[in-house]
Amino acid sequence: MRPDGEEPCHIVIEAIVGWSGGCYAPDGAGRMDRDQTEKDDEASAHERPTLKTLAFMTGLGVTTVSRALKDAPEIGAETRRRVQLVARQIGYRPNRAGVRLRTGKTNVISLVLNTEREIMSFVSDIIYGVSEVIADTPYHLIVTPYSRSQDPLDPVKYLVESGSADGVIISRTQPNDPRARYMLERGIPFATHGRTDMGLVHPYHDFDNYAFAAEAVRHLASVGRRRLALVAPPVGLTYYDHTVNGFADALSEVDASEVPFNAVSIDQSIDQIRTRTAQLMRRDVRPDGFVSSAAAATLAIVAGIEDAGLKLGRDVDVVSKQSSELLHLFRRELLIVNEDFRLAGTELARAVLGWIGGAAPGSLQTVVKPGDVVAYQG
Structure with a gap:
């Protein structure tokens, strides 16, 4: 007490x-x-x-x-x-x-x-x-x-x-x-x-998903990737729009092309994402880079890439968001952008308590910019 x-x-x-x-x-x-x-x-x-x-x-x-x-x-x-x-x-x-x-x-x-x-x-x-x-x-x-x-x-x-x-x-x-x-x-x-x-x-409280997707595309382009696929949030959510727009704008900026992957979103099961990724990677025209909006989806993307007989880091690169330091334990070749959900909980609680306490709602709005794309540091 x-x-x-x-x-x-x-x-x-x-x-x-x-x-x-x-x-x-x-x-x-x-x-x-x-x-x-x-x-x-x-x-x-x-x-x-x-x-x-x-x-x-x-x-x-x-x-x-x-x-x-x-x-x-x-x-x-x-x-x-x-x-x-x-x-x-x-x-x-x-x-x-x-x-x-x-x-x-x-x-x-x-x-x-x-x-x-x-x-x-x-x-x-x-x-x-x-x-x-x-x-x-x-x-x-x-x-x-x-x-x-x-x-x-x-x-x-x-x-x-x-x-x-x-x-x-x-x-x-x-x-x-x-x-x-x-x-x-x-x-x-x-x-x-x-x-x-x-x-x-x-x-x-929000994470700047427009900036995340744009920076992911720029990083992939900087390592020579030109055919990129996006595993997006589910259609209908605001951060779907932010992510898709950031991805598309950056593609134009770096003169890269999109390999459509609209049949998949991060809401789908790991098995579904894995199967559809493998199907995509067996095509003649396949992506050499992925942008993934969630770590769980990334696990399935990597599994699908390997099911198709391809190697992460050689044939294809993946930039993924993560909320915990786990993806580099799974595959060191992954490229990571961190999103802090604990910070999100902190800011959301402060916002609600602030409003209850009489603060103006417009003063209780926060957007966090993503950090740099991080490669494995052995």
């Missing part, structure tokens, strides 16, 4: 399935909507220490104990120290339902993720980044997953209509994103991983 008596950050994962109007536990244990959560809080209050317990053990009044936990200056330093020590020793935690009734706040930030389509390094790193920021605040992180069969707006509607969170973070951002518009219209603080193109002001 923090010295001010607030409950420290923890992470809860809600699984949203079927969308009959609520959240369900992954084991089917039952509906986890707002009413059930509050009932659980009330039931657990009979089993855990309360302010009255602390008051009895310290010989102080309930009001004094409450103020001491909040470091109220009118309570003496020694009294505050004693109350907080006893609270830690007996495992006291504030009743979240009570906090909500008193303040109207949930002290919850929800991270909404399509976990079927997000690679696990992204999920773990972005959660870590968010958690680092909120660890010293009263806020808790709830991860709200949804599946590819569901409308991405559904979990956001649930969170807003049930009042389950004070702020929301979303990913897989679209140019005209209905989730962003919906939350803006309802005054819900949120931040997007990626930018929209709606002419509406809201917090976001």
